[in-house]
Amino acid sequence: MNNPRRNVVPILGLLAVVAAFVAGNEARTRQDVGRSISTLQNLGVRSIIAAKDDVRPVGEAEFFFQLTLLLEREYVDPVNDETALANGAIRGMVNGLLEPESRFLDAEAFRAHEDALHGTVEGIGIETTLRYDAKTLEDARENLRKADPLLMLPDLIVTTVFPGSPAEAAGIRAGDRVIKLDGKWVLSYEDIKAIRAVRERAAQGKASTEEVTESRKEFQKRADDAKLAVKARDVLTTGLGKRHELSIVRTGKQLDFQVVTAKTPRPAIHKAPDGSVRLQFVSGAADALRAALDAGATVIDLRQSGIGDPREIVPALSAAAPTGQYGVLAAGMAGTPRPLTVGAGTERPPFRLIVDQTTEGAAEIFALALKKAGRATLTGKTASRPFYVETTKLPESKGYTLLTARWAEGAGK
Template identity: 25%
Template structure:
């Protein structure tokens, strides 16, 4: 049995309270006599045989639900595997990143030496089928779930390239996810931008490597982008926070139900002597939670690092994961954490030093429908209107209705970009639209612009 300390559902950490091990022998309280009596009654008298495992799982689920805590859950089989994969930032797969491009699923990138690379997959290939079953109408998440599987097993993937379909068979290998990406800011090459997607086992090492790489490229200051980062491993957050703080500075305080508080402070035990001495700015938004908030609050309150963006999520609790054999585990809230100044941000979040947010059009995830025409009315049409308006086209009122004004805007867009002028959308039109919006975001990311400006002071 193992117990792991969590900050959010998708992360992991090290045991804060190993006494929570579910294998410990405890006395059954009288209140549970009714549970045992009910179990015995069902097993003896129910009109058809029923599995003891099913009854036990139902009892555990009922107990977890009675806590009314969405972060305390009972995970079995695939749900447990998904959490474990997230905890380790590794899984059985082929090493190809899939993205939604208009209404198509396409290969965004291929990892070197991966099964996908060896099989000849390339960026831009359209994903058609997995193991002979079409995924053309599936979401990215659904398609990826079909590609992933047990390490050493085979998977057949059909891709379309230059109007020709081909199927390749690959053996799934252990794939380690890149949880950190980095690049120099396009408008100010002295600023290194580090985007942290989650706090998993390899994240702290990837973060350190990103800092070193950007330093070699000329970075003199850093923007750490935590937007959309739901958190993860406590120990990873401690390591990364320590890198940006002087030794002895408080990172976080963890308080158990008895009110006993453990204070975590920066030091070589966490960062192994690696420090970021350059100026830092941190980007946060409403999806920055838990471990992200620990890092942001630590740097802000213990080092004066500015927070830029919008109010963070506000998750101030810590979870432990207790393994229940190979196929099940319990994730249970066991403590709350406080910022260095003693604040509990649960359901409140962190308030940014400078408020700035993504424009509305940047939050459009994609389109479920490729073909939109005059008279259609849907959320996709509303997204189309928002996107075209962001690029300077007149769409009238953004109301989700494909009227004559929208048709004219689509025709003008198609004409401006060398596409067949039909006044209706298709894959090519939406792909070009998303490409232009992605490029536009590089210049219109107001939070990033504000961060760079702050660092240049």
């Protein structure tokens, strides 16, 4: 009994057992998380659940991992797909930016987006944007609860109608606001403002109470059969061979269209009969532009260009102009100016660019950069949306776009 070894063995054994458990758990955590997040936290999912007066900040990795565990343990249905949870979190972040060009894309929408950047457009052949009420958007970005949720409903606006598309054939134009799709109303802040204006006028005695009731009833009818603008956006830009009925508003008038979705080719370069060359910023745009300029093209048409692939901007500039700096890209949250520099440029005589309100994204950056350097003359005014929009691929065939920079002249010459 007094043999000291007899006392040590059970204690060592117990320690070994505990150590084995912790080691096993740690091995799993490393496998699932990719790095260690303190085994003790992993053992007790409750560590993120507050006890009395237990307040501390939680890092994003721990937050995500712990909530995954909590959902797995508590949610009424089995939760097995953690990648889907991660994709959901990414969707929340991207859409939480409340920035129309930063979009989370589900599998089908992502494929359509990628195809469009590789020269084939699906759906009715348009690009759209969401236009928010400026004041409400400002409030919402500062504090989501400060913004009136009804006024957060955006307008759905056509920004580009690709040449040769079903939309173009039907007569849809850039600037049109989509108000109805397949019998469902796409409601926006403008509808809310209109009904409130009637109420306001009634309060001042300038409208009858019947008018207020009428406008309220009409709005209720539309709200009962509504489609969100973000959903309508996906419907219009995906699919083949589907018939859609849509109504738009153009300069205060409602127009109705029937359009069947189809593949619209979006070639990098398209030669028009008048000798001008139309350029689209899809993959391969820079090479095709170089070939066209070498062949003697002097007029480049940049209308109906869409946001485009920003990776083509620098190669396209070096195909069109000499080495140098071409303005700046204001990038990241601080809007830090990053010079847009072109190496291995090409010396060419200045040429002419045809632009208008539909020249945006990569094409607009290209146009403004050349104009600033005195390498091209512009006929027309661009959209003032020189956006640099990057695309990221995610697992499960999803992805997202993110507005990362906008072009600016920058300091200096």
